[in-house]
Amino acid sequence: MTETANHGYTDGVVDCNPTDNPTLESIVAERYSRRQTLFGGVSAIAAATMGGMLVSACGSDNEAPVVTAGANATVSAGRLVTLTGTATDKQEVSVGWTQVSGPAVTLQNANTNNASFIAPAVSASTPLVFEYKATDSKGKAATAQTTITVTPAVLGFTAVPKGFDDLVKVPDGYTVSILYRLGDPIDAATPAFANNGTDTGFSKRAGDHHDALYYYGLAATGNARDDNNSARGLLVMNHENITQVYLHANGPTSTGGIRPEAEVLKEMECHGVSVIEVTRSTAGWNYVQGSTLNRRTTPLTPVSFTGPARGNALLSTRFSTAGTDGRGTVNNCANGFSFWGTYLTCEENWAGYFRRAAGxxxxxxxxxxxxxxxxxxYGIPEGASGSYGWSTVVPADAASTVYARWNASATGASAAADFRNEPNQFGWVVELDPYDPTKAPRKRTALGRFGHEGCWPSNVVAGRKPAFYMGDDARGEYLYKFVSAQPWVAADANATDRLAIGDKYLDAGTLYVARFAADGTGTWLPLVFGQGGLTASNPSYPFADQADVLVNARLAGDVLGATKMDRPEWTAVNPVTGEVYLTLTNNNATVRPLAGTDAANPRHYNDPRAGVAQRGNPNGHIIRLKETGDSSEATSFNWDIYLFGADSAEADANNVNISGLDASNDFSSPDGLWFARPQNASGLVNPLLWIQTDDGAFTDRTNNQMLVAIPGRVGDGAAKVITNTGADGTTRNQLTYPGKAATQATLKRFLVGPKGCELTGVDSTPDGRTLFVNIQHPGEDGNLTTLQSSWPATQGGGSSTARPRSATIVITKNDGGIVGL
Structure with missing residues (x-):
């Protein structure tokens, strides 16, 4: 048998499926002379902290203090408001603010002249009345009131222009800081990162290719969970992949087709998941290097299997002949969370890591x-060489199978004697408890095996079974939904054994795959053994049992006639409406030719880049669906296409730029997707939707970017027939269902990343005042001789010769308000 020594990275055969409002600063703040009205009671700046006792000019002992509470004002939801009162003519006066009416808010520094609050979420103009009171040492008091009218939330920033700088650029009024970079040590014993390729010990360092992330609140002291703490928490993030050339002193090496063990060990440890403690002080955010909760999960970490496929012969390997245990997780891309406090990490392009011999x-x-x-x-054909050549290592410990397991060839007498089934141990949703480092992660087989790109939960309702939505990230693959067998019990949200609650909700239920109909409706098709052709007599693939259906969910979806989608990626659920959004990143003319369009994947056009044709759907779109009865248990839904990516400067406005994008909000290849948290105004009433891009088609216009939207609802547009055009000029009409067109009031570019990066991973603190974002693989198209990027060193005006590093950034609003509003 012959094999090719090709040690670069491959995903495997992945296409396997035959008006800005004025700022508060512009509201005039003029103080009139004493005993006159004080204007300018609202200011979008951080509140000044003052003592409760003020010294003023002398006055008659028989007079109460003279007070003013500021003029009435109007402000939009989510903005920081400062109430400014004055008390005069008394030497000793105690002061304070109270709220008289309107939606309750939390007043900061209430016993000072300057109290502040965040304007609450509202659906219509809503007055809030506040009273300022001053009392002198003899008990004489005076009060004054002011009314702050709060209007619905708006996108409160000026759009960032497209660009090619080697920086993270955000709107005026915001600050970016770097939090956690490739190689940063997570324990006290590990030295600082040299960033020259000589570093080792990555099981105690930040991994590479930071991807999806989620913030878990911690109590002010100790390790207890506190979902509402916005000053201390655990940041959990995926490390999807590596930029191999920058990890080694002189790039990767091999001798006679055999990779050095030390290099491969480093590369493996750079994959997986990080759990790090983060804290906020007056100086900003930092991660706590020596926290006992810090840890890495890598492809070497022990894991266990749960659910219907546990113990099945399809999971049997030389390492675990019983098919119950495994080692680690790899190519972790998007994520999800549970309402009981665990993290769901998803294995995406795992197939490309496996070698399979010719013959x-x-x-x-x-x-x-x-x-x-x-x-x-699943994209592991005969002759596959395996990404990075991990299987070629000859380990110092001859008994070790850490590297041999990446060879999926059948070399032994049975599956128990080799690693022919090792690919079946990947492609799962993996649950881990951020708060408990002692418990091994669990691979939840009931949720099916494919190129998992996220696992986002439905909104939970007591007595109703929760659902989890999942895309399969390859062109022509499917959208899935898992519905738990167990109805939601509210008390389970606070259980201390969180993985046991995961056993309850994630190990039994029904996995469905989506079929989108031409009339804007859709059906969830159950992947259940014995139903719909999923039987032992199926001619294309004879299924043996339910474990076989789940291990081979793609094949089951084929049999059921699921709708092939334009590369389904992240899912996100609107926390108010429950509507589900799915990014469809792109497709090409090979997978979706002119005649292959459908209502849910309707475009076929050309968007040339640097003179080279890009045909198919190179800019992608975002689809959304509304479950029948707004129920997670529904087996049918309605859908439309929320946004179509396009180049606003060149695209045909009628057939390509269907969403009416302009220079402030055009985008391509949507990928990351996240709704703001419902614990603050940005996630209430009309929650903000954050959109991140992973693009090659539009990189002649800009580096990758992040936008923020205030979306409408399914059905807010109208049916439309578009005309698609093939390479030979042939045309074909296609009916589809666009959502309402975008405007600058509903969609804006918030961030542009550094050179060569992908924007991926976003979450906030519960209060919405801090946004965490991951910058993945800056400078990925460069090399040690010609760097494409030196970010994040360049962010602070540092070295332009430093090797680039994936990193987590922190974005805050300079006035202390909610990000985006």
């Missing part, structure tokens, strides 16, 4: 053998 098909029984059909469908 392996014959050893397995030929091209029609079940496992060969399965391997091909």
């Amino acid at each position: 392996d098909n014959a050893v397995r029984g030929g091209a029609t053998a079940k496992d060969v059909v399965s391997l091909n469908r």
Whole structure:
């Protein structure tokens, strides 16, 4: 048998499926002479902290203090408001603010002249009345009131222009700081990162390719969970992949096709997940290097399998002949969370890591053998070399199988003697408890095996079964939903054994795949053994049992006739409406030719880049659906297309730029997707939707970017027939269902990243005043001789010769308000 020594990275065969409002600063703040009205009671600046006792000019002992509370004002939801009162003519006066009416807010520094609050979320103009009171030492008091009218939230910033700088650029009025970078040590014993390729010990350092993340609140002291703490928490994030060339002193090496063990160990440890403690002080945010809660999960970490496939022969390997245990997680991309406080990390392009020898098909029984059909469908064809050549390592410990397991060839007498089934141990949703480092992560097999790109939960309702929405990230793949067998019990949100609650809700239920109909409706098709052709007599793939259906969910979706989508990626659920959003990043003419469009994937056009044709749907779109009855248990839904990516300068406005994008909000290849948290005004009434791009098609116009939107609802647009055009000029009409067109009031560019990066991963603190964002693989197209980027060193005006590093950034509003509003 012959093999090719190709040690670069590959995903495997992934296409396997045959008006800005004025700022508060502009509200005039003029103080009139004593005993006159004080104007300018609202200011969008941080409140000044003053003592409760003020010294003023002398006056008659028989007079009460003279007070003013500021003029009435109007402000939009989510803005920081400062109330300014004055008390005069008394030497000793105690002062304070109270709220008289309107939606309750939390007043900061209430016993001073300058109290502040965040304007609450409202659906219509709503007055809030506040009273300022001053009392002298003899008990004489005087009061004054002011009314702050709060209007619905708006996007409160000027759009960032497109650009090519080697910086993270955000709107005026915001600050970016760097929090956690590739190689940063997470314990006290690990030295600082040299960033020259000589560093080791990545099981105690930040991994590479920071991806999806989620913030988990911690109590002010100790390790207890506190979902509402916005000053101390755990940041959990994925490390999807590596930029191999920058990890080693002189780039990766091999000798005779064999990779050095030390290099491969470093590369493996750079994958996986980080859990790090983060804290906010007056100086800003930092991660706590020596926290006992810090940890890394890598491809070497022990994991266990749960659910229907646990113990099945399809999971049996030389390492775990019983098919119950495994080692680690890899290519972790998007994520999800649970309402009981755990993290869901998702294994995406795991298939490309596996080698399979030429001639392996014959050893397995030929091209029609079940496992060969399965391997091909998941993108591990005969002759696959395996990303980075991990399987080629000859370990110092001859008994070690850490590297051999990446060779999926059938070399032994049975699956128990080799790693032919090792690919079946990947492609899962993995649950871990951020608060408990002692518990091994659990791979939840009931949620199916594919190129998982997120696992976002439905809004939970007591007595109703929760659902989790998942995209399969490859062109022509499907959208899935898992509905738990157990109805939600509110008390479970606060259980201390969180992984046991995961066992309850994630190990039994029904996995569905989506079929989108031409009339704007859709159906969830159950992947249940014995139903819909998922039987042992199915001619294309004979399923043995429910475990087989779940291990081979792609094949099951094929049989059921699921709708092939334009590369389904992140899912996000609107915390108010429950509507589900899905990014469809892009497609090409090979996978979706002119004749292959449908209502849910309707465009076929050309967006040339640097003179080279890009045909198909190179700019992607975002689809959304509304479950029938707004129920997570529904088996049908309505859908429309929320936004179409496009180049506003060149795209056909009628057939390509269907969403009416302009220079302030055009985008391409939507990827990351996240709704603001419902614990603050940005996630209430009309929650903000954050959109991140992972693009190649639009990089002649800008670096990758992040936008923020105030979306409408499914059905807020109208049906439309577009005309698609093929390479030969042939045209074809296609009916589709666009949502309401975007405007600068509903969609704006908030951030542009550094050179060569992908924007991926976003979450906030519960109060919405801090946004965490991940910058992945800056400078990925460079090398040690010609760097494309030196970010994040360049963010602070530092070295332009430093190796680039993936990193987590912190974005805050300079006035202390809610980010985006």
